[in-house]
Amino acid sequence: MNDVLLRAENVSKHFGGLVANDNVSLSVYKGKTHAILGPNGAGKSTLINMLSGDLTCSSGSVFLGNLDVTHLQPNERSLLGIGRSYQKTNIFPTFTVLENCRLAAQSREPRLGAVFSSASNYEPYKNLAEKAIWETGLEGYESRVASALSHGEQRQLELAIVLATQPSVLLLDEPLAGMGSEESFQMIDLLKKLVKTHGILLVEHDMDAVFAIADIITVMVNGSVLMTDTPDRVRASAEVQQAYFGH
Amino acid sequence: MVESKNKYVLLAVMFIALLLFPTLGFDFYNDMVSRIVILALFAVSLDLLVGYAGLISFGHAAWFGVGAYAFALLSTHYQVTDSFWITLPVALIAAAVLSFIVGLFVLRTKGIYFIMVTLAFAQVFYFLVHDVPAIGGSTDGLNLYARPTLEIGNWVLLDLENPLTMYYFILAALFFSVVLLWFFLRSPLGRAVQGIKINEHRMLSIGFPVFRYKLIVFVIASVFASLAGYLFAAQSYGVNPELLSWHKSADVLLMLIFGGMGQFVGGIVGAFAFILLKDVFMTYTDWWQLWLGITIVLFVLFLPGGLASLPSRFKALVGKA
């Protein structure tokens, strides 16, 4: 139970005068899906950015296991097992789907010295990439150029890239946005499967999905944590209803 | 796939043509062609940076100049040695070390800012060889009295004073550089570098030490440019600050765009086309600048992707018909 993979301790982020995150603390456990809810602009993406290293914390610390990663660069955190997806699709548009994922897999084993060998024929890379493609339902699209995918397909690729880096913690920023209903269902199944071996931090506005898979939910409003609790109790909270669902 | 195969065929044809060229017996043109080959090598080194890594450098001539001046300083200015075995490594190492240091600074910037900082550093190099006598600084440059000597013990391996030997030596340098580049591009490092061109941010977030990779290509490209500069100095018995000027950086960039960037053969095609075209206009027309200018404008309008994209365009055209 006490398998804390990733932990934020009183992190804050200021953009000029704006406090986008104010003393936020939370933990991501192995085997659990931790969802973050909150109105637009509540600071959810900002939090993920601080966990992944895309933004530096104005104050507070981030721990991976017992390791303080607050001052590590995104690439260093990625290598330690923090994988993230982006809310705004962030892929390699002119590469094929396979190459997108292969490159991600390559980061695990850079083989800088292998000057005379071909990256694309190296089996371990290929296998990891193909697995990620298969998991996200993109099989058959391997040789399509990423920019020629539809919006929803690009969202699938967004996730496939993260998976190809074999992270232990997944930070997913609205992974279902832009996906159709069927793809959403597939994705939910995938997340359910992945969570067995990973810790997942999920930002998502699709309530059906969130309540289908979340084990713990944190609700953020205006940069601060409103509550962290089980899905049932979050759903029942009058405050949350008012701030987020608007019933 | 088909498209890239075309390019290898083109490349092979070009090399064979260059190999056979001296047998045609246009003595003067051997020299000219080998000088273009040097520029092609220079352009290829820039292509690595611009076409594949997306680092548009406007100061690449600095490294060309480092190679050229390294040889000039060792052989003429300080008369240390003419030996190829010493001068070439010194030239390459000098470029590696200097570009490593410069890279630490310039690679912190991106896009157009990178273009300008590379220009700035190159200009500093330019003024150094223009103004500081200790490193051969003079507006008019340094004259060299001999080419590098390629000897083992007392046995002359190659006599570079012989124009034909020099020709093949230069051609071999281009060939090996291209082969190395080919290997580099398909290696893991090479692929990663190409990923950085396309989406640097995502490369970082999937775990690549982007800065370090960029620094590596920057140094590699500079070393190849230095090789080209070294050959240029050796070939033409002289160096001058012009070799490091921004005009030179712009020239090679133009050749590359003209030929087609990131196209592998683009640099080579571009160097030949650019110089030969200019030569033709200078020889046969009154207003060469006008005709060259018009040609360039038409090329840009009707042939985006440069000359190297011709085969695939042609193919597409034939395929449609």
Added chain:
Amino acid sequence: ADDVKVGLMLPYSGTFAELGQNITNGFKLAIDQKGGKIAGRTIEYVELDDESAPAKANENANKLIRRDNVDVLVGTVHSGVALTMARVAKNTGALMIIPNAGANELTGALCSPNIFRASFSNWQAGYAVGALMAQKHKTAVSLAWNYAAGDEQTAGFKEAFEAGGGKVLKHLSLPFPNTEFQPLLTEIATLQPDAVYAFVAGAAQVKLTKDYEASGLKDKIPLYGAFLTEGTLEAQGSSAQGMLTALHYADGLDNPKNQAFIEAYKKAHGETPDVFAVQGYDSAQLFIAGLEAVNGDTSKKEDMIRAMENAKLDSPRGPLSFSKSHNPVMNMYIREARGDQNVMVGIAVEALADPSPDCKR
């Protein structure tokens, strides 16, 4: 016999295009006056734009010498290009005549039997001005572009000025080709020398004299130079009027040869010749002297060179002979800018020869 080939490697585009054209005109005039034939052989030209680009000089010179097999290489304006050409000439033994470039080295360290200069050396140009200024002033400030020609001319100036008892208070330089002179003019106003020696070229001459006049210095601290009013007098307008310069030619110089030359040049090209046209003309005269001495047989190179070395040319600039290093020996005139002419008002140094201490031949 077949034609004699003259390779004209000159700037036909860019900043120096005008000079390249005038040199060509002068050269061709001298040949045409001989009916286009020297010692029975027709003269044929191969013209090549050197773009004033030193990096391309080696290739261009080779093109003329090895591809076109010219009998003489004539060029050029830009010193950096000329030095590379001279080196190629030295290596190949091709005959070379320099119609303008002033770098001392050309007839100094690089001097060679087959290389001649029909123009001037930077030292000469600076020296003459120094001699002129020493006659009138005690202190001076020099101002020049920070490049080889600037350094060399300034050194010549300083040598003559200090030999004549003057003192150079300070040397002001600015990077080539900057033309923002204002800070330096302010500096001059602070230093308050008796006179100023300046070396810049082309459009910068116009900018300099105009700025100098506009800042009120012109009447208080006279400005001198060698080329400072050459070719740009009209553009300089009032700012150059009355200025004294020293050079190896003056407009409308009063000798029969020059009068005839001006007449002929006007007829051929519709404009008055300048010093560059004279240099082109003399380049041709020098070549003719050599060619006639061997009766058109260009294979007798040594005889040709000897004849050229000993040539006593009747030049529009007055008597012209050559020093041991193949640099011109000539009068350096004092000129005053009047209207659109640099009129001779005296002689700064008679028969000035560059000692060329570096020429070890």
Added chain:
Amino acid sequence: MSEALVSAHGIHSYYGQSHILHGIDFTISRGETVGLMGRNGMGKSTLIKSLVGVVRPREGEVFVKGRSGKSMPTYKVACMGIAYVPEGRGIFPNLSVKENLLLGARPGSDGRLDWTYDRVLDSFPRLRERLSNGGAQLSGGEQQMLSIGRALMTNPDLLILDEATEGLAPLIAKEIWRIIAAIRESGIATIIVDKNFEAITEISTRNLIMVKGMIVFEGSSSELLSDADRLKTLLGV
């Protein structure tokens, strides 16, 4: 029905060599609310882009208020009262929120000024707090609001929303649906692409389902909802 705002006749659209739309006929008239549905990659966005002139059909023709769209520049289409909220938002990162909003602001084709600057900000109070932020300095949802607000500022006759509720919190999404309903009342036509199939069918007058670049179903909401099999096979719900 009244006059057709936009209609497509047998259009085929391509991206380079790939053939995406295979002969689509489509018409929308004043006051209609059309739901456009289909799985990922079926060509919904491509159809929309073909309607507004961002993608030019290779065959067939699009008419905007009866005028051929063939040689009509895209901005003309917009000026004739067609507003478009693209997927992925299309916010100008280097313009402030205010500038983004005012960029295309104009009265409607009949001089209507239903959507003023103030009304848009009242609908999206969040934006009012961020007026001087650059477009890139907004959260994803804020950008989405901005994109919708910006389209409303053009006071269109036809509003096309491509996944307009993507990334919006339920509260705001509801607000959007409310606005769409209000728009519909005021006689503005809408085309809606959204994954929230219940919400669409609740307000739409007509629904289309696309599969592989073709329209395979067209009908009212009740027609669609009554056919569970079709829903399952075509939409996977």
Added chain:
Amino acid sequence: MDILLGSLLIQALNAIQYGLLLFLIASGLTLIFGVMGVINIAHGSFYMMGAYFAFTITGLTGNFFVAVILGAILSVIIGALLEWALFKHLYKRDHLEQVLLSYGLILIFEELRSIFVGDEVHSIDVPAWLNFSIPLGDIMSYPFYRLFMSGVCVLVAIGMYILINRTRIGSMIRAGATNSGMAEVLGVNISMVNRLVFSLGVGLAAFAGMINAPASAVAPGMGMEVLIVSFVVVVIGGIGSVWGALFAAMVIAFADTFGSVFFPSVAGMLTYIIMAMVLLWRPDGIFKR
């Protein structure tokens, strides 16, 4: 002491005046490159074109200001033609193709100049009523025309700032530069906006050439001399920022002015050292937005 202080003050005046001039020279580039995002290395050629227009038209009409007005109109028309025939095809293409195209233009302009006007150095007289000097200290005086130019530069700076940052056209231009498709969808006639801005940029470059002509010379190669420094100004200021460009021009002018007096041996490098330092300190320019 007094003399030194006095001369320092005059030097500062020189620097400010030079900085304003540099800004004016770079202003056209601020529009075309900074705001529209088109890399136009023919900027110097437009500048040169202006100077030659001023020279020829002043020669024909005898009035400098008539020449400036006519020249500006002509330049704007030429700008619009160039945009229509060439540049409009390149907005969506790679930046580097813009480099190549504008390089072609440099060659063409240079040759046309040579063909039509020749290769001599020319100059234009300062209009008589501006041709006087203001005494400064006992021997030096300050040409009034320089002050006049400074005034013009200030006006241009203010006008550009308002145009770009305070008008709807301004936001259209900036929107078009980042996502022209989207701007179009919002009903902005981007091709018209682009044509307008481009020709305005060409007009400004030419205008700078015209205004500066009486104070300097009209000569071959004059375009190349201003090209790099213009880019430096636009870039260190922060691309697209008018105040940034103005500030950067000042920085460079001060460095140049005091550098050539106090550190003449490194004066050539100074601009570049400053640029490198600024960009390393603020990798997006001083006034990034």
